Amino acid sequence: MSVQERKERERADRERLIVATARELAEQQGWDAVTTRRLAERIEYSQPVLYSHFRGKREIIGAVALEGAAEMAVELRAAALAADGPRAQAAALARAYLDVATRNPAVYDAMFQLDGGLTFAHEDTPAPLKDAFAALLDNLGEAAGEGVHPGLFTEVFWASLHGLATLTRAGRLPPAEADRRTELLVDRLAVV
Amino acid sequence: MSVQERKERERADRERLIVATARELAEQQGWDAVTTRRLAERIEYSQPVLYSHFRGKREIIGAVALEGAAEMAVELRAAALAADGPRAQAAALARAYLDVATRNPAVYDAMFQLDGGLTFAHEDTPAPLKDAFAALLDNLGEAAGEGVHPGLFTEVFWASLHGLATLTRAGRLPPAEADRRTELLVDRLAVV
DNA sequence: CTCGATTGTCTAGCGGTGCTAGGATCGAAT
DNA sequence: ATTCGATCCTAGCACCGCTAGACAATCGAG
Secondary structure (H helix, E strand, C coil): CHHHHHHHHHHHHHHHHHHHHHHHHHHHHCHHHCCHHHHHHHHCCCHHHHHHHCCCHHHHHHHHHHHHHHHHHHHHHHHHHCCCCHHHHHHHHHHHHHHHHHHCHHHHHHHHCCCCCCCCCCCCCCHHHHHHHHHHHCCCHHHHCCCCCHHHHHHHHHHHHHHHHHHHHCCCCCHHHHHHHHHHHHHHHCCC | CHHHHHHHHHHHHHHHHHHHHHHHHHHHHCHHHCCHHHHHHHCCCCHHHHHHHCCCHHHHHHHHHHHHHHHHHHHHHHHHHCCCCHHHHHHHHHHHHHHHHHHCHHHHHHHHCCCCCCCCCCCCCCHHHHHHHHHHHCCCHHHHCCCCCHHHHHHHHHHHHHHHHHHHHCCCCCHHHHHHHHHHHHHHHCCC
């Protein structure tokens, strides 16, 4: 049995290596540079090996996205925990969210811009995605205000942050005043 | 002179044909289906002809984006004009914006998701882009509120709408409650 | 210990992409 | 009528995601 276990372990290791390498390459040179050939070369295996782990490139992107979502959930919860009161928590969440997006642009793209073959807003949405959303939802209930559905408010909050993140990073908004925009947004959205 | 003029006219016609065909194909089958080969076949010329009008595919996307921006500006101004008071205007702008994005998803992608080689938030930003932004800015001054820079407010307003538009269309947000989200957003952002 | 079966990996290749070099063709001006 | 320049197309490059089939290594049964 031990032989088989070792093989499975090695296989799992290699799968992690693929995801980590794809992520690294994407952060270094952008997702366009993440081709199956380059990726195969970096992990020192041939291309077909990738397809024994993933259905295709899309699934590799999806794996990176899930990893990123899990990390984002952790960071969001930590940020909320360190803040006092609903408004401060909302501000902390916003800063943490945009910080994650700025620090890991390629991972952020994998999550929300590229097609990783993931389903959203659905019952069979992968756990890490649900959890990242829950990290927002769990800390925005009061900021939503009376009579406003927390889920709906969280969706709006999230979408607004997403808009800021993508437009800023794509050079559509001047980066200099990013903080002031975030401040204004939170100031208006959070009623408490 | 007349011969040369005719040629120039035909050339301009063909350029418009290229852009219109690219847009049509993108709306019908998505931008992935807009390959230089397919595009060339549809306009009944060979591939290299495309490159005598545009530097490459990116520039064709950019041309579609500019066309879309000009149309959006018109629709936004019309919507604002039909509404009474700052708050109603803000709501009308939001609805019009999201409506344009929903009705012309491929054009919207050309403007804000894909790389069309356009510069934003800069002095040499193409006029249609500036004008579309101005259509928002010109009608959001009062909704921004006292002491808030109208430009900054418009950026936040725009980014939030962009977030809603992209996440909804990508299946990241349940489409059913799109209107309620828009309502909530405008309700919070516009202070008047 | 040997030998067939299974598993794992690689080489080679398919049809597609964006883009371009170089030759053919056609029309205008002499 | 003939040159000559503009215009356009054929053919091809390097690269893409993906896969079939050959090959080697490993395992289990006799």
